[in-house]
Amino acid sequence: MQGPRYTDLMNTATRQRLAAINRKFYRDVAQEFDRSRAKPWVGWQPLLPHVAALPPNPRVLDVGCGNGRFARYLIEQLGPIRYTGVDYSPEMLQMARDRLPDAQLLARDLVNETPPAGPFDLVVCFGFLHHIPGHAQRRELVRALGRAVAPGGLLTFVTWRFADFERLSRRIVPWPEDLADAVEKNDFLLDWRRGAYALRYCHHCDAAEHQALVGASGLVEVASWCADGPDNAANRFSLLQRPPASATLEPDACND
Numbered sequence: 001m002q003g004p005r006y007t008d009l010m011n012t013a014t015r016q017r018l019a020a021i022n023r024k025f026y027r028d029v030a031q032e033f034d035r036s037r038a039k040p041w042v043g044w045q046p047l048l049p050h051v052a053a054l055p056p057n058p059r060v061l062d063v064g065c066g067n068g069r070f071a072r073y074l075i076e077q078l079g080p081i082r083y084t085g086v087d088y089s090p091e092m093l094q095m096a097r098d099r100l101p102d103a104q105l106l107a108r109d110l111v112n113e114t115p116p117a118g119p120f121d122l123v124v125c126f127g128f129l130h131h132i133p134g135h136a137q138r139r140e141l142v143r144a145l146g147r148a149v150a151p152g153g154l155l156t157f158v159t160w161r162f163a164d165f166e167r168l169s170r171r172i173v174p175w176p177e178d179l180a181d182a183v184e185k186n187d188f189l190l191d192w193r194r195g196a197y198a199l200r201y202c203h204h205c206d207a208a209e210h211q212a213l214v215g216a217s218g219l220v221e222v223a224s225w226c227a228d229g230p231d232n233a234a235n236r237f238s239l240l241q242r243p244p245a246s247a248t249l250e251p252d253a254c255n256d
Contacts, residue, residue: 043227064128068096118148
């Protein structure tokens with residue numbers, strides 16, 4: 001069943017055009033993308049003590065789950081989970097099904113639909129927010145993820161800081177003329193050169209927007225840190241909890 005549609009706050013035609021670019025990207029490079037996404041993120045390690053403190057066999061929602069590697073990491077580290085993965089790429093979802101036969105995996109276009117309502121003990125959103133076109137749509141998605149968190153549960157989301165690093169920013173290519181004036185600030189087109197040449201839409205989320213997303217969640221931020229990629233700092237993590245919150249990890253500063 002499809003979820004309710006978001007209100008169209010951004011130019012609908014532009015938003016759908018950007019979403020179509022990414023659907024084509026994952027269709028064209030799915031196999032190579034999967035091969036490049038086998039190892040766990042370093043930035044997942046600080047989550048483990050928090051997740052271990054949740055009830056046994058926690059209910060987990062993974063938004064933008066891709067090939068399911070976070071689920072496999074969590075199971076290897078902490079044991080059984082009740083896992084729901086959501087993604088809009090049928091190719092990536094099939095890879096997840098092959099590796100997680102007992103998981104609940106849902107095809108859902110979160111550019112246009114809301115995520116499952118929950119409640120979940122842990123909601124994660126890794127490597128996905130930068131594919132959501134529109135400031136308002138990103139805030140609404142994080143707000144919906146916050147509502148899906150059970151009392152005492154956790155939400156962690158990541159924003160990708162690719163434009164801050166020369167090695168990553170070299171992937172930026174010019175927008176087509178008919179999109180150049182339609183996209184928002186910090187919206188970019190990045191190229192991909194592994195196996196095949198392809199383009200994907202990505203949004204660079206700066207520190208101010210990241211904090212606005214924290215506020216939109218309706219939850220309490222208990223930790224934040226940067227990890228992964230160049231200088232082990234390309235991903236900015238926020239860990240949030242539905243009150244009552246108990247922070248056990250001191251925030252680490254991101255160098256802005």
